Amino acid sequence: MNNKLLLALCASSMITFSGCTTMASLAGADTQTLNLSATEGFNKTLQEARSKGTLDTSSSTYQRVNAVFNRLRPYADQVNQTGVKFDWQLAVLKADTVNAYVAPGGKVVVYTGIVNKLGLTDAEIAAVMGHEMIHALEEHAKSKIGAQALTDLALGIGLSAAGVGQGASAAAQLGSQIGIGLPYSRNLESRADQGGLMLMARAGYDPQAAITLWQKMNKLEGSGGSFLSTHPSNAQRIQAMQKNLPAAQAIYKAR
Template structure:
């Protein structure tokens, strides 16, 4: 009875779940289990995309995303304090949807639309990826899940904002994101942590952190544009961009210390 009450309290407080990580563990959503679930979902996503010819493995867009992925991985591993080794894998999905996320355990999913529609440079791709990797490394999705009871809520929210935009992909990709918690909006504090972590990660990898500012300025121009699924969970506004500018000097110092490359 007490466990059901705790789960109910977490499920009705999706915007303030800071105390629900322990409940997530109780419900079987511990780090190892979430990572395993994400791996299974990722494999399903890749299989479905391959069968529908929507898995990108060779375009110029894919190569840009893959290059950032390879350069960021070593620094992401250095940040990992979860107690679980991440098995980093990348899937690039052919879709006009503006979205990207990193599921628990290092499963990176990028939609080509976020690169092509926003005309992102490789450094701006790295800004997106570093931000999302930080969410995964700090297990923000676990904090948002709170408990397995939130899974159905996450799926519903995820499909409501992106399901209609990924028709050719089916539901595997959005199910992967939502079932492990990344379909839920992050709190302002978690977004700020991901912004800071992403800035430092891209700087260490040799990407100019200023690209993170131009990225979110491009996001801000998108507003509520159709297909901008990422903006449903990662709102962009002037306050956020200004906060990032305040954190920029520290990241630039790291970038410049390695010769600006």
């Protein structure tokens, strides 16, 4: 397929993201390589957080997030179709930042601010976690990298990703390497929304909490929450989740 045509299709979400993930692999971001790079970056994030005293391993917030994480993990493994077993790991960072993200291969980073500032319930934490896990399980970061590589190719500037300054934190560098700073397409966000609903339901969390989570997120609009910058929250997304809620509720109630 012509590269410019594939770029347009990736950007408009008119086809599945397989073309973009193929382009990512050609650009050196195949599953194994991407997961390894993410692991190295995640380990640097852990080391830096430990040295600065910002790695949370004992607070009540950490305990709640970790409990949700561990409860979702086996269900996430059940739907892993990447062909590579994930080594799921969690880092809870002490910061007022309202954000959470997942790196390829199952490296989850949650800032305490998203839990504490929003007053999240355990089920709402599961909605955040499920959403992020689906991004990893469906390799959405690879799709973003592939789309960016195609953009670079179309503009004639090569396939190298933009770096970050040496003074940037390890977490920022990790985010840059795997495209965390790039917004997901509406299609990928929708997939993560709907997949996250089903994942949290399978783990025994009421999927209705995904609706209340995004309602809380909507109230933050205009306050500069970084989670909103990469996870656009709007009424249309909530409406889409409400349409899929009956199916998720059926899974939840059948447990």
